Amino acid sequence: MRVQPPITNAKVSCAMLAGGGMKTGQGIGKTNRMGEYAIDRPVKFQEVFATLYHNVGLELNGTRLFDTSGTPQYLVDQGIEPLCELI
Numbered sequence: 001m002r003v004q005p006p007i008t009n010a011k012v013s014c015a016m017l018a019g020g021g022m023k024t025g026q027g028i029g030k031t032n033r034m035g036e037y038a039i040d041r042p043v044k045f046q047e048v049f050a051t052l053y054h055n056v057g058l059e060l061n062g063t064r065l066f067d068t069s070g071t072p073q074y075l076v077d078q079g080i081e082p083l084c085e086l087i
Contacts, residue, residue: 011036011037011038012031012035012036012037012038015048017048017051017052017086020052020055020056021055022051022055022086022087023085023086023087024086026085026086028041028043028083028085028086029041029042029043043083044080046076046077046080047080047081047082047083048083049075049076050075050076050080050081050082050083051082051083051086051087053075053076053082054082054087055082055087058075060074060075060076060080060081060082061074061078063075
């Protein structure tokens with residue numbers, strides 16, 4: 001019997017989102033057989049945050065927060081959109 005070594009540097013993770021008017025009950029993306037890396041529809045963490053912000057009514061490109069030095073920071077990077085599968 002061959003035992004697989006543990007994955008020490010995985011490039012994937014999972015998240016469960018619910019509520020907020022999202023279309024639920026979906027799996028988005030696919031990994032290789034060992035779950036080591038995405039092979040279809042990789043999702044960025046900022047896309048998850050953009051989805052959550054969108055669902056609570058925050059405008060992604062119009063809402064800014066200011067850090068301790070007074071520099072404005074946007075909620076997510078430019079070009080990041082909410083997950084279209086969930087909105």
